Amino acid sequence: MSTENIASSREQRAEQNDFATVRIPPNKRRSSFVVSTILIGFCIAMSGLFAGAELSRGLSPMTAIGASLLGNLILVIYAGLCGVIGTREGVSTAMLLRHPFGRNGSRFISAIFAFTLVGWYSWQSGFFGNTINAMFPGGGVITNPQVAAVWGGLAMMISAYHGIKGLTVLNIIAVPLLLIASIVGTILAVNLAGGWQGMMELPVEGPIDFQTAVVMVVGAFAVGGVIQSDITRYSKTPFVSMVATVIAFIGAHSFVLVAGYLMGMASGTTNVAMAMLQVIGVWSLLVLITAQWTTNDNNLYSSSLALSNIFKVPKKRIVLVLGTVASISAAFGLADMFVGWLVFLGVSIPPVAGILIADYYFISKRKYNFAEGTRYGSVSITAFSSWLIASIAGFNIAWGIQSINAVVISFAAYLVIDNLFRKMGWKRFIGKEHVELEDGNTKVVE
Secondary structure (H helix, E strand, O other): OOHHHHHHHHHHHHHHOOOOOOOOOHHHOOOHHHHHHHHHHHHOOHHHHHHHHHOOOOOOHHHHHHHHHHHHHHHHHHHHHHHHHHHHHOOOHHHHOHHHHOHHHHHHHHHHHHHHHHHHHHHHHHHHHHHHHHHOOOOOHHHOHHHHHHHHHHHHHHHHHOHHHHHHHHHHHHHHHHHHHHHHHHHHHHHHOOHHHHHHHOOOOOOOOHHHHHHHHHHOOHHHHHOOHHHHOOOOOHHHHHHHHHHHHHHHHHHHHHHHHHHHHHHOOOOHHHHHHHHOOOOHHHHHHHHHHHHHHHHHHHHHHHHHOOOOOOHHHHHHHHHHHHHHHHHOOHHHHHHHHHHHHHHHOOHHHHHHHHHHHHHOOOOOOOOOOOEEOOEEHHHHHHHHHHHHHHHHOOOOOHHHHHHHHHHHHHHHHHHHHHHHOOOOEEOOOEEEOOOOOEEEOO
16 A cells, blocks of 8 residues: 555544544644534533523623623633644644643543533433423423433434534534524513613612622633633634634623523523523523533533543544433433532633643743654643642632632643743653554553
């Protein structure tokens, strides 16, 4: 077989595995429209609708809009920087983390990412079952919440199974429908309140203040910002990646938050399903289902990429296993038991972004190598100590936004600690080195 045929065969295998552990070649990059559409679908999430409805417990309309915009501006900054790294290097988040955290260190982080995202996949599958039951309460066994959670979870697995192609097809169809539904819901909610003036005059009571609201907005998508590279690695240029990020967060995510807020205010409830039923009607539950789907397939997609960094198994098989386990867990309500743990990770995972940003832009001078023969340390002392410091500080500093406090502290701590280790000549990694193989996997250097 010729050299050209061997190279072509490798690329075909890599593409079939959605380039899970190798760079995406320039000719396989996607248009700005496709990348933006996928990111918008990811950002039109149930978490945004819920967070928006919760803002009605204490904020006036203009204050809620301000909190939504500020929170998403914060998300744009750190998610955008992470996304640009993915675009420049053409690899997933899990692959990028091999440099600052080490090969085995990145596996540990990948496992946490996968656990978190699969947990949310399971939780949303359970919510899907409840939504189907609300739409067809007399539909028999197939609309039973537990049964619907299983077949719904398995159905949502389809687009993630087909990788970036599946995400593209689903989001090109779903995103316009979701945006139209949100616009209609917003208009009807304002009319229900007697116009914008009537909305402004509605009584506002509750414990939520502006600072808490910004925390909620950031927290609704804190983890999603860290894994931005999983999508933006398909962007053709860093500019396209950043523009897509701005559109997705400032545009789509802010709008979803405000729509949730206005429907919550008009209906007098923070229960998103009930609010949409009162404002739009029964068909609004289709919007909830679509919103769950466009977010959940991304959850499963990114979790499969993370585990591809650990196991030498085709990504599609990982999707099938994870999707099946998560769907069954949803039927038994197991995900509800993990929600507190998942929220805990919502503060402890964002510091990973701060470390990646510091390492790539300041330590490595915007250049990572993933070519055959690249050597990685095993576990980074500097990265994990910075992560620990930032996580502890994030949970214990009362002022500000927990997730962002943790990102900023991890960024600063990593720069200080890593530079100190280099200056003192101390060993920054423990364990044996790993060397990159041609297929994106690594082996231990004896």
